[in-house]
Every structure is written in C-alpha cells, then in structure tokens.
Amino acid sequence: MTAIDDRRGDARAGTRTPLLRARNLVQEFPARAAGGVKGGVVHAVSNVSFDIYPGETLGVVGETGSGKSTLARSVIQAPRPKSGAVEFQGRDLMTLRRRDLKQARRQMQMVYQDPFGSLNPRWRVTELVEEPLRGYGEGNADSRRRRVAELLDLVGLDPSQYGRRRPFELSGGQCQRVAIARAIALDPALVIADEAVSSLDVLIQAQVLNLFEKLRRELDLSYLFIAHDLAMVKQVSDRVAVMYLGQLAEIGPAQDIYRRPLHPYTAALLESIPRVDPVTGTAHKPTALPGEPPSPIDPPSGCRFRTRCPRSQLRCAEVDPVLEERLPGHQVACHFPLDLPDPAMPPGPAGATLAPAPVPASATDPAPTAQTS
Ligand SMILES: Nc1ncnc2c1ncn2[C@@H]1O[C@H](COP(=O)(O)OP(=O)(O)O)[C@@H](O)[C@H]1O
Ligand code: SF4
Ligand SMILES: [Mg+2]
Known part of the structure; x- marks a missing residue:
C-alpha cells in the first residue's frame, strides 16, 4: 500500500492522477532558532494536504510567516518534513535514498524571490544556465551550448546580447528570467515559484507572469505558485490554497475562492485588497485584516484563526476544524463557513462581507497570543 491516503485528497482524485500528492505534511523547528524558549517548537506546517494535477497551477497565499516557503521546501524534501507523505510522479519522496531523490528533483525545480541572491555573482549567464545540465551530466559541451541558447531564447533573453553578462549587469527581471531558464533546463514537470515575482516592479511582474504562463503552455508545466498577494495569485492559478498559521484554511478553484470564499480568513484577505x-x-x-497572526510557537487551541475571527464560537476553541469539501472541489477548514446556512450561527452578514469584530473569550484558552480588534 502506498503512503498516500486518498480520503483527504482533492475532489478530482480518482478522475485524474495527480502529479504531486502531499498528505498530512508536518514541519516543525526548534523555537530557539526563531527566538523562542528552549524546548519550544515552531509549528511551521501542520497537517497540510493537497494535490497538483498535470498542467495545473496551484496558487498558495497567506500572510508572511504562514508557512508557505516551509511547505514548498517540505515538498522538495529540503529538509524532509517531520511527518506526512509526498508522492511525486507516483514515487514516495519521503523514503527515497539521496541518489534517487536527486533524480526525482530534476523534475521539480524552484524559483526563489531574490533574483540576485539566487545566482552566483561571478558566473556569466551562459554558465549559470548550463550549470544544472552539467550537474546532471547532460550531453557534451556542444549540445549544452545549444541548449543554453535555446533556453535563453525561451525566456526572452537574446543569447548574443546577454549570454556573457554577469548578474550585476542585469536588471531584476532579467535575473529572474535567468533563474527561470535554470529551472526549466532539465525539463521539469513541476516548477515551484516561491514569491518569484514579489520583489519586481509591477510592469516587470506582469512580463514575468506572462513568461510563466507561456512556459506552462509550451512545456506542459505544472506550478506551485506562492505569493502573499491574492490578486496576483488569482491571475495565474487554476486552484488556490489559502494558508493560515501553518495550516490550509481553504482550497478550491480560483474563481470560487474569489467569488465565494467560504473561510472567514479568505474573506478578510479579499476585503483587504483595494478593487x-x-x-x-x-x-x-x-x-x-484585524490583529496580528499569533505565534506559531504557541498557536491557539482549536481553530488557529479564532483569535481574529468575527464568527468564532466556543466550538472553535475546542475542536480543530478539518478540511472538508463543502462545494464541488472546494474544501474549507471551518466550523461555520461563510455563505453556507448554518443553524448554529445567528443570522447576520455572510459571504465576503467581513467587518472586524471583538473575538469572544474562549472558555478553554483564556490567553490568546494575538491582539484582536
Ligand atoms: N529554519 C527555521 N527555524 C526556525 N523557524 C523557522 C525556520 N524556517 C521557518 N521558520 C518559521 O516558520 C514559520 C513559517 O515560515 P515560512 O515558511 O518562511 O513562512 P512564509 O513563507 O509564509 O512567510 C515562521 O514563523 C518562521 O519564522
Ligand atoms: S468560524 Fe470558527 S472555525 Fe471558522 S474560521 Fe472562525 S474561528 Fe475558525
Ligand atoms: Mg516565504
């Protein structure tokens, strides 16, 4: 039997085979490394499950510190998550030996936020793009040179103009194009873009997003596209996963998430965007958004969003809500989701309208770790 349990998977599991299946991922760090007390634990990613299908872009959004980067690193096993399962192209990555993991990683590449920091400043563009090919022993010097020129063309950089430049002779957008050329050099199936356009100017952002889209079509790529900007994630994603304090609050088709958010946190995020x-x-x-996220070292009992949630009830402090499918392909982890009639909730505003409101005191956890408003 595989390490993957299908019961909490996406609604479409069974009709199509996912490229990536992550189940119940947990990643924790010693709290001391994050300025906490000795013996404490940072609950960076807690019990996160999702699928990515071939050719699909799954967007992941959430405030800074919600665990997006840790989730991405857990997927590529760098470092391995504390527990859970990751199946990629049918292989269980958690149990692969180092050499096999290196081969699997050919097919899953990362693009990071800092376009300058992710490139060796001493190398020329051609060397930077050739490096992954050399690392995996691909071809000979001639074939690699041709491949590098082809890759630079693909990402919109003229090899004769940019090939001999070093990173400091490029703009941020051009550096990110080089990073993308490196990422696609080995013909991956999945590219994980972790805030890959967040540090670029708006105009350049649009160009690089267009490039991602073009490559997806031409190379049949799938993306795990991470950003803290919901509007940007909407532009590029087929489905969107919303993270809060290390957990998935909601996951579903991008249009549904934006038109009909079910989780109060998603609704609050949407309300915070000018439109x-x-x-x-x-x-x-x-x-x-009301208040600050609590510390992941000491997350609230029950629902982690309850210290900021205007719909919070006693049950929210007592029982951790699990991700459940409430609309087709649309899962939410909330006892009292928006837009769904719930007899336990008093009549009041539903849907995307969310005003900050006092959080009811919890009977079981009288000391919430976040300010509320
Ligand atoms: N190596 C680490 N050691 C200790 N804490 C970490 C480490 N990496 C991340 N964290 C903590 O885990 C939480 C999630 O971080 P991160 O995944 O970077 O969030 P995001 O990418 O959403 O901003 C944060 O509280 C962060 O401080
Ligand atoms: S209603 Fe309860 S379970 Fe739902 S988000 Fe608010 S606090 Fe969490
Ligand atoms: Mg991050």
Whole structure:
C-alpha cells in the first residue's frame, strides 16, 4: 500500500492522477532558532494536504510567516518534513535514498524571490544556465551550448546580447528570467515559484507572469505558485490554497475562492485588497485584516484563526476544524463557513462581507497570543 491516503485528497482524485500528492505534511523547528524558549517548537506546517494535477497551477497565499516557503521546501524534501507523505510522479519522496531523490528533483525545480541572491555573482549567464545540465551530466559541451541558447531564447533573453553578462549587469527581471531558464533546463514537470515575482516592479511582474504562463503552455508545466498577494495569485492559478498559521484554511478553484470564499480568513484577505467593482465601477474601500497572526510557537487551541475571527464560537476553541469539501472541489477548514446556512450561527452578514469584530473569550484558552480588534 502506498503512503498516500486518498480520503483527504482533492475532489478530482480518482478522475485524474495527480502529479504531486502531499498528505498530512508536518514541519516543525526548534523555537530557539526563531527566538523562542528552549524546548519550544515552531509549528511551521501542520497537517497540510493537497494535490497538483498535470498542467495545473496551484496558487498558495497567506500572510508572511504562514508557512508557505516551509511547505514548498517540505515538498522538495529540503529538509524532509517531520511527518506526512509526498508522492511525486507516483514515487514516495519521503523514503527515497539521496541518489534517487536527486533524480526525482530534476523534475521539480524552484524559483526563489531574490533574483540576485539566487545566482552566483561571478558566473556569466551562459554558465549559470548550463550549470544544472552539467550537474546532471547532460550531453557534451556542444549540445549544452545549444541548449543554453535555446533556453535563453525561451525566456526572452537574446543569447548574443546577454549570454556573457554577469548578474550585476542585469536588471531584476532579467535575473529572474535567468533563474527561470535554470529551472526549466532539465525539463521539469513541476516548477515551484516561491514569491518569484514579489520583489519586481509591477510592469516587470506582469512580463514575468506572462513568461510563466507561456512556459506552462509550451512545456506542459505544472506550478506551485506562492505569493502573499491574492490578486496576483488569482491571475495565474487554476486552484488556490489559502494558508493560515501553518495550516490550509481553504482550497478550491480560483474563481470560487474569489467569488465565494467560504473561510472567514479568505474573506478578510479579499476585503483587504483595494478593487473596483467590474459592473458598477465603484471603488471598494479595503478593510485591513484585524490583529496580528499569533505565534506559531504557541498557536491557539482549536481553530488557529479564532483569535481574529468575527464568527468564532466556543466550538472553535475546542475542536480543530478539518478540511472538508463543502462545494464541488472546494474544501474549507471551518466550523461555520461563510455563505453556507448554518443553524448554529445567528443570522447576520455572510459571504465576503467581513467587518472586524471583538473575538469572544474562549472558555478553554483564556490567553490568546494575538491582539484582536
Ligand atoms: N529554519 C527555521 N527555524 C526556525 N523557524 C523557522 C525556520 N524556517 C521557518 N521558520 C518559521 O516558520 C514559520 C513559517 O515560515 P515560512 O515558511 O518562511 O513562512 P512564509 O513563507 O509564509 O512567510 C515562521 O514563523 C518562521 O519564522
Ligand atoms: S472555525 Fe470558527 S474561528 Fe475558525 S474560521 Fe471558522 S468560524 Fe472562525
Ligand atoms: Mg516565504
């Protein structure tokens, strides 16, 4: 039997085979490394499950510190998660030996946020793009040279103009194109973009997002696309996963998540984005998210969002909500999801309208770790 348990998978499991299946991933760090007390634990990723299908972009959003990067690193086993299962192209990555893991990693490449920091400053563009090919012993010097030129063309950099430059002779956007060329050099099936356009100017962001989209079509790639900007994630994602304090709050088709969020945290994130109503043209005044996220060293009991949630009830402090499918392909971890009639909830605003409200005191955990408003 495989290490993967299908019971908590995506609704489409069974109709298509996922490229990547992550189940119940847990990653923790000693709290001391994060400025906490000795013996404490940072609950960076707690029990996260999701699938990525071939050719699909799964967007992952959440505030800084919600565990997005740790989740990405857990997927590529760098370092291995504390527990859970990761199956990629049908192979269980958690039990692979180092050499086999290196081969599996050919097929899953990362693009990071800092375009300068991720490139060796002393190397020329051609050397940078050739390096993964050499690392995996691909071809000979001639074939690699041709492949590097082809890759630079693919990412929109003229090899004769940029090939001999070093990173400091490139703009941020050009550096990120080089990083993308490196990522696709070995023909991966999955690219994990961790805030890959977050540090670029808006115009350049759009160009690099277009490049990601072009490569997805031309190379049949799948993406795990991580960003803290919901509007950007919407542009590129087929499905979106919303992370809060190390857990998945909600996951579903991108349009559904934006049009009909079920989790109060997703709704609050949407309310915090300035936007214009496409029908009436009215500008929507953003509402800031109430309070700060609690510390992942000492997360609240039950639902981790309860210290900031206007819908919080006693049950939310007592029982950790599990991710459940409430609409087709749309899962939410909430006892009282928005937009679904719940007899336990008093009548009031539902849907995406979410005003900051006092959080009811919990009977079981009187000392919430976050400020509320
Ligand atoms: N190596 C580490 N040691 C200790 N704590 C860590 C380490 N890496 C990440 N963390 C903590 O784990 C939590 C999640 O971090 P991260 O995955 O970087 O979040 P995000 O990418 O969403 O900003 C944060 O509280 C962070 O401080
Ligand atoms: S489980 Fe309760 S506290 Fe958590 S998001 Fe849902 S309503 Fe809010
Ligand atoms: Mg991060």
